Amino acid sequence: SQQGEEDPQALSIQEGENATMNCSYKTSINNLQWYRQNSGRGLVHLILIRSNEREKHSGRLRVTLDTSKKSSSLLITASRAADTASYFCATGRSGAGSYQLTFGKGTKLSVIP
Amino acid sequence: DAGITQSPRYKITETGRQVTLMCHQTWSHSYMFWYRQDLGHGLRLIYYSAAADITDKGEVPDGYVVSRSKTENFPLTLESATRSQTSVYFCASSEEGTQYFGPGTRLLVL
Numbered sequence: 001s002q003q004g005e006e007d008p009q010a011l012s013i014q015e016g017e018n019a020t021m022n023c024s025y026k027t028s029i030n031n032l033q034w035y036r037q038n039s040g041r042g043l044v045h046l047i048l049i050r051s052n053e054r055e056k057h058s059g060r061l062r063v064t065l066d067t068s069k070k071s072s073s074l075l076i077t078a079s080r081a082a083d084t085a086s087y088f089c090a091t092g093r094s095g096a097g098s099y100q101l102t103f104g105k106g107t108k109l110s111v112i113p
Numbered sequence: 114d115a116g117i118t119q120s121p122r123y124k125i126t127e128t129g130r131q132v133t134l135m136c137h138q139t140w141s142h143s144y145m146f147w148y149r150q151d152l153g154h155g156l157r158l159i160y161y162s163a164a165a166d167i168t169d170k171g172e173v174p175d176g177y178v179v180s181r182s183k184t185e186n187f188p189l190t191l192e193s194a195t196r197s198q199t200s201v202y203f204c205a206s207s208e209e210g211t212q213y214f215g216p217g218t219r220l221l222v223l
Contacts, residue, residue, distance in 0.1 A: 099207050
């Protein structure tokens with residue numbers, strides 16, 4: 001069963017706007033990661049945030065984690081057409097098997113030039 | 114080139130045939146994974162391996178077999194392909210929790 005659930009399922013914005021995607025999960029985690037998938041390609045790792053962290057930045061990406069609400073958000077600032085892709089959150093569980101990730105179904109982002 | 118490769122990239126087969134999907138990584142990562150990606154289901158873990166000769170089932174292992182005799186290779190075999198195994202298959206390797214994905218194999222079972 002899916003651990004992470006992204007919201008919204010699809011998002012369409014104009015170039016230059018910010019895009020926010022959310023992820024909710026159900027059980028205790030060791031870390032939460034975000035991946036991007038361009039059409040027809042494999043997933044590419046974007047950012048990892050550990051359970052004891054609240055916010056992390058990488059370039060135009062900002063990720064927050066609220067373990068009390070079991071939720072995370074990914075913000076892409078000043079979006080570009082090249083950001084058009086599907087974005088997945090993935091949770092790494094606590095304890096044994098922490099190398100396994102459970103992926104959500106993804107948010108499909110369309111950035112209109 | 115360094116990285117993770119999959120072959121073939123596209124495969125058409127018939128119901129009942131055996132199919133092997135290959136995965137090769139050049140990083141010497143201990144962990145490797147096989148996923149399938151289907152519309153409406155996202156990525157689902159089929160099998161994973163923590164090291165050579167150590168494999169374990171994921172969420173959807175039925176109908177699949179894996180082996181890992183060498184650290185760098187992790188082949189996935191469909192012993193008797195079924196139409197429900199039509200999917201896109203991704204291999205990944207892991208370093209410190211981050212996973213690195215191959216380009217995928219699109220498999221069509223007729």
